[in-house]
Amino acid sequence: xxxxxxxxxxxxxxVGKAAADLVKSGSIVxxxxxxxxxxxxxxxxxxxxxxxxxxxxxxxxxxQAEVLAKEYGIPLTTLDAINHIDIAIxxxxxxxxxxxxxxxxxxxxxxxxVVDYLADQFxxxxxxxxxxxxxxxxxxxxxxxxxxxxxPVMRAVTQLGGKPELRMGVKKAGPVITDQGNMVIDVKFDxxxxxxxxxxxxxxxxxxxxxxxxxxxxxxxxxxxVKDGQPVV
Ligand code: 5RP
Numbered sequence: 036x037x038x039x040x041x042x043x044x045x046x047x048x049x050v051g052k053a054a055a056d057l058v059k060s061g062s063i064v065x066x067x068x069x070x071x072x073x074x075x076x077x078x079x080x081x082x083x084x085x086x087x088x089x090x091x092x093x094x095x096x097x098x099q100a101e102v103l104a105k106e107y108g109i110p111l112t113t114l115d116a117i118n119h120i121d122i123a124i125x126x127x128x129x130x131x132x133x134x135x136x137x138x139x140x141x142x143x144x145x146x147x148x149v150v151d152y153l154a155d156q157f158x159x160x161x162x163x164x165x166x167x168x169x170x171x172x173x174x175x176x177x178x179x180x181x182x183x184x185x186x187p188v189m190r191a192v193t194q195l196g197g198k199p200e201l202r203m204g205v206k207k208a209g210p211v212i213t214d215q216g217n218m219v220i221d222v223k224f225d226x227x228x229x230x231x232x233x234x235x236x237x238x239x240x241x242x243x244x245x246x247x248x249x250x251x252x253x254x255x256x257x258x259x260x261v262k263d264g265q266p267v268v
Contacts, residue, residue, distance in 0.1 A: 047070055047160075047259060048074045050074075050161065050162065050258065051071055051073070051124075052078045053268040054075045054158050054257055055074075055078030055079045055082060055124070056078070056082075058091060059088075059121075059122075060091065061091065063092055063117055063122075064093050064094070064109075064120070064121065064123070065096065065123025065154050066079075066103075066123075066150075067123065067124055067147060068096050068099050068100050068125070068143035070126070071126040071160045071259075073103055075160060076103045076107055076109065077107055079093075080106075080107025080109050083107075084107075092110050092111065092112045094114065095111060096147040097141065097147070099141065100143075114149070120153045120154040123151045123158065125138070125147055126140075126160055126161060128140045128165060129170055130159060130161055130253075131167055131168065131169060131170050131230075134159070134252075135250045136248070136252070136253060137171070137249075138177075139176075139179075139219070142179070142211050142213045142214075142219050143214065144245060145213065145245040148245055148249060152252055157253050157255075158253075158256075158257060159255070159257065160257050161258055161259070162260075163259065163260045166258065170227040171224045171225070175223040175224075176197070176221070177202070177219050178219065178221075178222055178237055179217050179246070182216075182218050184241065184242020185242075188242050188243055189220060196225070198222065198223045199221070200220065200221050202218070202219040202221050222237075231250050233248060234249075
């Protein structure tokens with residue numbers, strides 16, 4: 036990965052590095068998905084390579100995280116082989132003042148939720164543009180759905196007041212397919228007043244595997260900002 040030059044990338048790089056610095060030797064580390072976490076994975080790999088960090092093992096939240104971890108020399112394990120995760124580092128698409136999140140911009144929220152909730156310490160890494168007063172202000176809620184249930188789930192979320200859109204891939208050649216072989220419906224709500232209940236309500240629709248609302252889960256949010264032309268955390 037080359038050094039970033041644009042301000043948002045610089046913020047992501049700084050915040051990814053700050054999170055990587057929180058990882059201690061001997062830890063089991065949840066490795067999140069996305070462009071910000073990618074920097075954390077890179078810096079964890081660099082700390083391992085330099086010998087500053089020893090005996091860590093990663094649990095990837097996606098195929099993307101797995102590929103990156105291998106590229107940067109981070110040994111990997113699975114949830115079958117461990118009984119806890121010490122620290123997880125992951126990005127987010129929106130963060131509210133209570134540290135509730137919307138995730139799933141990379142269609143990885145199902146595995147991310149499993150890993151992030153299992154961690155003793157869950158660190159969220161975002162640039163300042165992700166902060167909102169209320170969830171749903173900008174981002175739609177990603178909902179992973181088994182393919183045969185896409186139409187009834189779209190109907191059900193419309194009845195809840197959402198505007199659903201099936202997520203399409205590059206050049207709209209076909210729907211985005213998750214690591215689990217499912218599809219993602221992005222559901223835009225005008226305002227999410229009660230994220231705790233909406234998370235449960237969406238997951239109760241038959242055919243829904245998981246949605247991207249994460250409540251009462253994040254321990255620390257590291258925010259990248261640009262001050263006086265310099266990226267700071
Ligand atoms: C993937 C995610 C990402 O963490 C989220 O989309 C943030 O990504 P980025 O750091 O690239 O802005 O939830 O499913």
